[in-house]
Amino acid sequence: xxxxxxxxxxxxxxxxxxxxxxxxxxxxxxxxxxxxxxxxxxxxxxxxxxxxxxxxxxxxxxxxxxxxxxxxxxxxxxxxxxxxxxxxxxxxxxxxxxxxxxxxxxxxxxxxxxxxxxxxxxxxxxxxxxxxxxxxxxxxxxxxxxxxxxxxxxxxxxxxxxxxxxxxxxxxxxxxxxxxxxxxxxxxxxxxxxxxxxxxxxxxxxxxxxxxxxxxxxxxxxxxxxxxxxxxxxxxxxxxxxxxxxxxxxxxx
Amino acid sequence: xxxxxxxxxxxxxxxxxxxxxxxxxxxxxxxxxxxxxxxxxxxxxxxxxxxxxxxxxxxxxxxxxxxxxxxxxxxxxxxxxxxxxxxxxxxxxxxxxxxxxxxxxxxxxxxxxxxxxxxxxxxxxxxxxxxxxxxxxxxxxxxxxxxxxxxxxxxxxxxxxxxxxxxxxxxxxxxxxxxxxxxxxxxxxxxxxxxxxxxxxxxxxxxxxxxxxxxxxxxxxxxxxxxxxxxxxxxxxxxxxxxxxxxxxxxxxxxxxxxxxxxxxxxxxxxxxxxxxxxxxxxxxxxxxxxxxxxxxxxxxxxxxxxxxxxxxxxxxxxxxxxxxxxxxxxxxxxxxxxxxxxxxxxxxxxxxxxxxxxxxxxxxxxxxxxxxxxxxxxxxxxxxxxxxxxxxxxxxxxxxxxxxxxxxxxxxxxxxxxxxxxxxxxxxxxxxxxxxxxxxxxxxxxxxxxxxxxxxxxxxxxxxxxxxxxxxxxxxxxxxxxxxxxxxxxxxxxxxxxxxxxxxxxxxxxxxxxxxxxxxxxxxxxxxxxxxxxxxxxxxxxxxxxxxxxxxxxxxxxxxxxxxxxxxxxxxxxxxxxxxxxxxxxxxxxxxxxxxxxxxxxxxxxxxxxxxxxxxxxxxxx
Numbered sequence: 001x002x003x004x005x006x007x008x009x010x011x012x013x014x015x016x017x018x019x020x021x022x023x024x025x026x027x028x029x030x031x032x033x034x035x036x037x038x039x040x041x042x043x044x045x046x047x048x049x050x051x052x053x054x055x056x057x058x059x060x061x062x063x064x065x066x067x068x069x070x071x072x073x074x075x076x077x078x079x080x081x082x083x084x085x086x087x088x089x090x091x092x093x094x095x096x097x098x099x100x101x102x103x104x105x106x107x108x109x110x111x112x113x114x115x116x117x118x119x120x121x122x123x124x125x126x127x128x129x130x131x132x133x134x135x136x137x138x139x140x141x142x143x144x145x146x147x148x149x150x151x152x153x154x155x156x157x158x159x160x161x162x163x164x165x166x167x168x169x170x171x172x173x174x175x176x177x178x179x180x181x182x183x184x185x186x187x188x189x190x191x192x193x194x195x196x197x198x199x200x201x202x203x204x205x206x207x208x209x210x211x212x213x214x215x216x217x218x219x220x221x222x223x224x225x226x227x228x229x230x231x232x233x234x235x236x237x238x239x240x241x242x243x244x245x246x247x248x249x250x251x252x253x
Numbered sequence: 254x255x256x257x258x259x260x261x262x263x264x265x266x267x268x269x270x271x272x273x274x275x276x277x278x279x280x281x282x283x284x285x286x287x288x289x290x291x292x293x294x295x296x297x298x299x300x301x302x303x304x305x306x307x308x309x310x311x312x313x314x315x316x317x318x319x320x321x322x323x324x325x326x327x328x329x330x331x332x333x334x335x336x337x338x339x340x341x342x343x344x345x346x347x348x349x350x351x352x353x354x355x356x357x358x359x360x361x362x363x364x365x366x367x368x369x370x371x372x373x374x375x376x377x378x379x380x381x382x383x384x385x386x387x388x389x390x391x392x393x394x395x396x397x398x399x400x401x402x403x404x405x406x407x408x409x410x411x412x413x414x415x416x417x418x419x420x421x422x423x424x425x426x427x428x429x430x431x432x433x434x435x436x437x438x439x440x441x442x443x444x445x446x447x448x449x450x451x452x453x454x455x456x457x458x459x460x461x462x463x464x465x466x467x468x469x470x471x472x473x474x475x476x477x478x479x480x481x482x483x484x485x486x487x488x489x490x491x492x493x494x495x496x497x498x499x500x501x502x503x504x505x506x507x508x509x510x511x512x513x514x515x516x517x518x519x520x521x522x523x524x525x526x527x528x529x530x531x532x533x534x535x536x537x538x539x540x541x542x543x544x545x546x547x548x549x550x551x552x553x554x555x556x557x558x559x560x561x562x563x564x565x566x567x568x569x570x571x572x573x574x575x576x577x578x579x580x581x582x583x584x585x586x587x588x589x590x591x592x593x594x595x596x597x598x599x600x601x602x603x604x605x606x607x608x609x610x611x612x613x614x615x616x617x618x619x620x621x622x623x624x625x626x627x628x629x630x631x632x633x634x635x636x637x638x639x640x641x642x643x644x645x646x647x648x649x650x651x652x653x654x655x656x657x658x659x660x661x662x663x664x665x666x667x668x669x670x671x672x673x674x675x676x677x678x679x680x681x682x683x684x685x686x687x688x689x690x691x692x693x694x695x696x697x698x699x700x701x702x703x704x705x706x707x708x709x710x711x712x713x714x715x716x717x718x719x720x721x722x723x724x725x726x727x728x729x730x731x732x733x734x735x736x737x738x739x740x741x742x743x744x745x746x747x748x749x750x751x752x753x754x755x756x757x758x759x760x761x762x763x764x765x766x767x768x769x770x771x772x773x774x775x776x777x778x779x780x781x782x783x784x785x786x787x788x789x790x791x792x793x794x795x796x797x798x799x800x801x802x803x804x805x806x807x808x809x810x811x812x813x814x815x816x817x818x819x820x821x822x823x824x825x826x827x828x829x830x831x832x833x834x835x836x837x838x839x840x841x842x843x844x845x846x847x848x849x850x851x852x853x854x855x856x857x858x859x860x861x862x863x864x865x866x867x868x869x870x871x872x873x874x875x876x
Contacts, residue, residue, distance in 0.1 A: 003586075004497035018772065034496020034616065046725040050776030051769030055294070057462040060502050060611055062391065063297045079614055102433050103773040113295065113402075113410075121403045122358030130355065131367035137360050141385065144360060144392060148296055183358060 004032035010082055011090040012040050014052065018103045024092060025049075031082055037093060038066050038077035041105070053104035061214055064149030068105050069094045074151040074212045096154040109150055115169050118197065122180055125187035132184040143179035143223055145215045148172065152209035152219060158202045169198035171209035171219045178223035181230070195231045200224065257705070259439040262288040262407070263691040264684075265427060267414050267469060268448035270298030271390070271676030272656030272683070274397035276446045276645075279684030281404050285691055288440060289401070290409040290429060292464050296398050299450050299462060300676065303390025304505035304607065306372055306382030307354075307677075308670030309347035313364055314371045315379035315555075320344040321850050322378050327671060328851075329532075330376040330566050331635075331664020332805040333820060334482065337843040338642035339662040343671070343678050350677035351383050359396040361385055365553055373510045373550065376566040376668040378535070380550075387507050387607050393673060412438060414468065415781055416708045417445060417476045417652070420698035424476070424651030428708045432778060435771020437709055441700060443691035446645070446683050447473055447638060447654040452486070452793070455786045456631035456740075457732035460492055460503040466782035467789030469658035473638045474788060474828055478647045481823040481838070482636030482660045483789070484796035484807045487667055488741050490570035492630025495586035499615045501630040504591065504608060506669040508625075509563040511604050512547045513593045515574070516624070517582035523589075524562035527573035536562045551600070568666040568806040571629040575741050578628065588628035594621055629741055633672065634789075635663040635806065636796070639825070644690075645683025651690060651698075655683035660823075665805020713771075715780045721766030724780040731758050731786060739794050744811045748798040755791050762787055788833075795835040796824040 008031040013024040027048055029040045038056055045052045056066040059078045066077040070093055071085065077093070085091050099107035152171035158164050169177075177190050177198065194200045207220045217223070233240055262285075266277045269291035281287045291298065312318040323344035328335050351369065355361065361383045362370040371380045385392040402408070411432040418425045426441040449469030453461025470480055491504040509515075517523050528536055537543035537559045549556030563570065574589045584590050593601055598621035602609050605620070612618040612625060638647050638654040640661060645653040656676045663671065715721070738751035762784060767777045802816035803809050822837035 004495075032497045035498050036615070039498040045775060046723075046729070050723045050725060050767070050779075051774045053773035053775060057293055057297045057299075057464065058302050059462065059499070060302065061614070062388070062607065063301050063462070065294065065297050081614075106433075106773050108433075109294065110410075113408075116399070117402050121399055124356065132363065133367055134363040134370075137363065141360055144385075144395065145388065147301070147391065180358070183360065186358075 004034065006031045006033055010040065012037070012044065013090050013092045014041070014044065014104070015094040016052070016104050017101070019101055024094070026090065035082045036078055037070055037080040037082065037091065040082065041077060041093065053102070053106045055106055062147060064147030064214075067096055067149045067151050067154065069096060069154070074154045076149060076151070076214050079214060096150065098154045098156075098160045099150070111165055112148070112150055112153065112172065115173050116176065119173060119177060119180070120188045120190055120193065122183060122186055123188040124185050128185035128187070130185070136184045139222065140179055140182040142217055143175045143182070145217055146172065146175055147215060149214060151212045151214065155208045155212045157206065157208065164199070164202060167199045168202045171203075171224065173198060174200060174203070174227060175217060175219055175223045178227055181227065191230050191234050194227055195235060200228055200231055203228070257437050257439045259441065260288060260407070261441040261697060262286045263442060264288070264444045264446060264687045265290060265440050265442040266446045266448060266684070267427070267472070268298065268450060268656075268658070269295055269408070270300040270448065270450055270656065271393055271397060271673060272680035273298070273446070273448035274394065274401050275677045275680030276448055276655055276684030276687070277406050278397065278401050278404055279681045280446070280688040281406055283685060283688035283692070285688045288407045288409060288442070290412050290414060290440070292411065292413050292432070294410050295408055296394055298394065299465065300390045300394045300673070302460070302503065303393070303673050304387040304503065305374060305507040305510065306384030306389045306670050307347070307351055307393065307673035308374070308377060308381050308668065309351040309383060309674055310344060310379075310381060311348050311351060311369060311371060311383065312379070313368045314553075315381075318379035318381060323347070323381065324847070325850055326377050327662070327668060328664070330666055330668040332666060333664065334804065334823065334840065335664030336642055336661035336841055337847055338841065339679070341847065342642055342682070343662055343674060346678045347674040350674065350681065354393060354396055354677065357396050357400045359392050361392070372507065373560060373564060374669045375506055375509065375564045375570065377670065382510070382670040384507070386603070387505050387605050389673060409438070413778065413781065414472065415712050417472050418700045418704055419476050419649070420700065422650060423698050424649065425698035425700045428705060430712065433773055435774065435777070439700065439705060441697050443694045443697055444651045444653060444687035446687045447647075447652065447658050448656045448680065448683070449658045451634040451657045452786070452789045453631045454782070455731060455735050455790045457736045458492065458501040459631040460489055460501055461631065467785045468782065469654065470637050470792070471785035471788040473647055473649070473652060473654065474792070474826065476649050476652065477828060478649045478652055479639040480637060480660070480792055480826040481639045482664070482796070483634075483792040483826055484800050484824060485635035485665050485805055486631065486793060487567055487633040487635060487806050488571040488629040489632035490567055490574050490629055491591060491627040493616065494588035494626050494628040495616060502611070502615075503630065503632070504625060504627050505605070506567070508591060508593055508605060508608060509561070511593060511601070512550070512561070512596055513563060513591050514561070515563050515570070516590045516592065517577045518584050518590075519582055521582070523577055524565060524570065524573060527569060527576075528562055528565055529569065532565075536560060536565070566666055567669060571741060572808060574627070575629055584626045586626050588626040590624040591627045592624035594623055633657060633667055635665065635667050636660045640683070641686075643682065644686030645679055646686055646690070653683045653687045653690075655679040665807060712781060715765050715767040715777060716771070718764070718766040721764045722761065724762070724765045724767070724776055724783055727758055727761045727765060728779060728783055728786070730761070731783070731790060734758070735790055735793075739790070739797060742808050742810050743797050744809065745798060748794050751794045752791070752798075755787060755794065759787050791833055792826045792835075795833060796826060799824050799835050799837070
């Protein structure tokens with residue numbers, strides 16, 4: 001018996017299946033102190049089901065690979081402590097619902113990478129000075145903490161319930177755009193893209209994304225709302241429209 | 254024979270961490286068609302885990318810094334077993350590579366005058382690590398990833414290479430399988446860049462993820478490339494030790510850079526005991542001086558105080574913690590105490606946010622209130638594929654390598670922060686080297702059909718068996734063997750025992766049986782990775798047996814001292830038929846003008862490179 005053994009057991013109900021269907025399969029796992037759901041999944045792989053499909057890398061909440069729905073809630077399995085769930089009750093582990101299933105806990109997340117490709121990259125302003133204060137970048141560094149776990153995409157009802165992937169880029173990529181737009185010397189214009197391609201108007205700020213973000217990024221308040229304001233200023237503010245018509249300025253600034 | 258999906262590129266880059274992305278960007282910018290192949294999703298490579306920073310002598314915080322000092326620190330840290338030319342290129346080019354990252358959009362923490370901020374790290378004379386809190390690697394990989402996808406790279410995600418093919422001794426391509434479907438892919442190409450990282454998964458206590466199974470080293474070895482310095486495996490001094498599920502998980506050296514103090518169970522600040530005499534003068538003499546250094550760091554001002562003893566090199570700190578625990582002075586879960594809780598909580602959360610969350614969420618420890626428990630963890634392979642310093646060319650035509658998969662820059666021990674800089678400096682050079690080679694080659698070499706067919710049969714064999722064990726059991730046995738017999742402290746008897754065990758494990762690995770289908774089957778993937786882990790484990794063990802001295806990260810209890818003769822050679826591993834051959838090869842000799850840097854500093858401030866000054870040894874070119 002190893003040092004961390006507790007003598008307790010937990011039942012995990014893990015979804016096993018693929019595009020053709022599947023079901024939850026129950027596995028009883030011995031519990032170690034501090035064990036997380038991903039540890040339990042690894043135990044199942046090593047002792048019960050060597051072909052149980054799961055993505056993971058760092059096991060430290062830094063890579064964003066092991067996203068799943070644990071007891072119905074989008075979460076990183078490496079951060080989901082078994083002792084935070086009610087004792088004696090089974091824990092269900094299912095793949096993210098918003099993305100097509102590949103097998104078991106693995107989903108096809110390629111769509112995200114396609115969206116990312118369409119975002120205009122960082123483009124420094126001509127003659128910009130490469131000096132700025134820490135206070136100038138505190139805000140934007142928050143967005144750059146994103147580990148691309150796609151849990152915000154999974155929980156977002158625009159993508160999850162309404163399945164509007166063709167019209168809406170999702171919180172992850174609004175955060176990414178915010179990270180570029182608020183870079184102190186970036187000069188690219190992503191406002192038309194935000195409105196027409198990223199579909200930022202579809203977000204009705206229910207803040208579900210912020211709630212599930214494992215990095216604690218204040219997605220809605222700090223990224224999405226300021227971007228919405230940029231779109232509104234550009235397209236819907238009559239004073240600014242007149243001002244732009246006179247001066248030719250891009251953002252009315 | 255199954256009909257194969259096939260792709261043709263000038264250059265195939267295997268691995269999509271910092272080095273792979275930088276190599277692919279360079280080769281693509283030079284006009285080559287580039288395929289970037291990686292086992293995980295893009296952006297999940299181990300670079301993402303790098304926390305502390307990227308070492309470059311920008312001299313923003315300490316104006317005294319320059320490439321010469323960075324070069325000297327790297328050579329001293331590596332016990333002068335480094336390839337001098339790699340250490341020189343690295344020190345000279347790292348500042349440009351950091352500025353280039355900034356030009357691609359990376360946002361490093363700032364100095365009060367608005368430039369890139371730099372922090373102190375073990376073995377670096379000056380504050381040298383550009384950083385973004387404790388998530389520097391994430392910033393770097395995201396920056397390169399976004400740069401890469403806009404450059405038009407073809408990315409093959411979740412695709413595992415199983416073998417390289419050659420044609421008349423030249424690289425001709427590779428076979429891979431899609432992890433999602435299990436279907437095979439043939440890549441035809443002129444050049445391959447191996448940037449697959451390390452080997453940590455051969456050990457149980459490791460900071461490495463499932464991907465780090467020595468694939469690149471084993472693929473290169475199989476086509477005849479030379480591996481060197483495989484005995485030099487870095488045990489990072491500070492991994493988590495509790496709870497069991499996170500054992501080995503990295504605790505950034507940035508904690509010590511920000512003032513973290515190591516103590517044993519008796520409360521003794523023990524690192525002073527373990528400072529090597531030759532370098533003792535570089536460290537604070539007492540608690541008061543260490544505190545003055547720290548206060549100056551916090552206030553962002555210059556000081557004449559020397560750095561705390563916790564910032565000794567990694568090999569030394571790892572041995573110190575191991576020894577304290579072994580001699581009965583360990584913390585309750587068998588580690589040392591690392592304390593940053595005496596610093597203001599807000600500063601700790603600002604400078605070390607992911608450490609704060611990691612301990613809070615996984616260990617129920619608030620590091621702003623309580624010390625952490627830490628112990629050594631298998632972290633980084635200094636050895637790997639022998640490359641030409643300027644082009645990254647391996648000893649097989651058409652094969653290139655960079656980053657952790659290659660060898661030479663770090664010698665016997667790597668300094669923290671020198672890995673991220675290694676990735677971009679030599680990733681760029683290997684990408685350029687591969688592109689130049691590919692452009693000079695008129696036609697893509699040919700891959701024989703029967704070679705492809707033989708490999709696919711071999712890869713699928715575990716599905717055919719009706720009996721045999723699961724690969725997980727073999728993997729566990731391998732990890733126990735390497736942890737127990739080829740760890741921080743080594744002796745001949747243990748190493749020989751490990752070689753015996755490895756022979757048994759090779760047979761067991763050949764006989765594993767896989768259940769289920771080819772679709773996203775981790776057991777099957779592990780069966781393949783096991784072969785690579787066994788190859789690199791054997792290389793580590795054989796090289797360790799031959800190096801009968803203690804140098805850098807390689808510590809032999811039966812040979813505790815330095816052997817000057819062994820300071821003039823690299824242990825070189827090659828494939829000889831089906832057997833593994835290990836033999837010493839001469840270390841390239843440092844030119845006089847670089848040696849003079851050490852002579853000038855030797856009068857009281859730096860140890861002379863006694864072991865690196867071969868008077869007569871022929872300076873064998875490294876490739």
